[in-house]
Amino acid sequence: MKPTDSEMEILQILWEKGESSVRSVHEGLNKKDAGYTTTLKLMQIMLDKGMVSRDTSKKTHLYKALLSKEQTQHKFLDKIINTVYNGSTTRLVMQALGNKRASKEEIELIKEYLNNL
Template identity: 40%
Template sequence: MDTAIPKPTAAELDLLQTLWPLGAASARQVHEAMQAERPDVTYATVLRLMQIMHGKGLLIRDASQRAHVYAPAQAQESLQTNLLKDLIQKAFAGSAKALVLAALRSGISKKERDDIEKLLKDELP
């Protein structure tokens, strides 16, 4: 994995999961969206986390408006791919097969299994 790309913490990933669908948003908008899942999260916590994430390069900030607007520095798929590559190297000795088998053993729903089987049939010649 490219070491120049910062790895988000669990709290930062949680915030990114909220921000990705929004595209770009103020801290207030992110706070309101996060409250649906985590009613205990405070505005001050969200704002501070977004400021830290901006400092780390995980978020970009548009300061042209009164309320700063933040957006993810990386697309969701790109960040997930980088994190996955890192996980495969560190936890599965570079084996994507070992990762997939571990994921399948951890329990998947019938629908997820059907989706995976369809994907494999559609992708393979």
């Protein structure tokens, strides 16, 4: 299952903070145009889709991501590589390194990773 952009924003907060209330997630979104009830509705939809779980044992319900960050990133990356770069990992890497300046530390990590392959 592929989360929508709004669902991804919520998942990012849940991955960072862990189990959280709707209020906490809503505050983390920093969206002035979206109301609390919109965030609540999105999280209820995500619950129905099986993306999050909800603990109702306390007064404040807590939500937790059921999709792992790594699996979700992997799925999105595969889709990008296949649809935008015609399956070419090389083009993706060259574009990513060409568009954003990587620090020396990041370049060293990339070199180390490549050497280990």
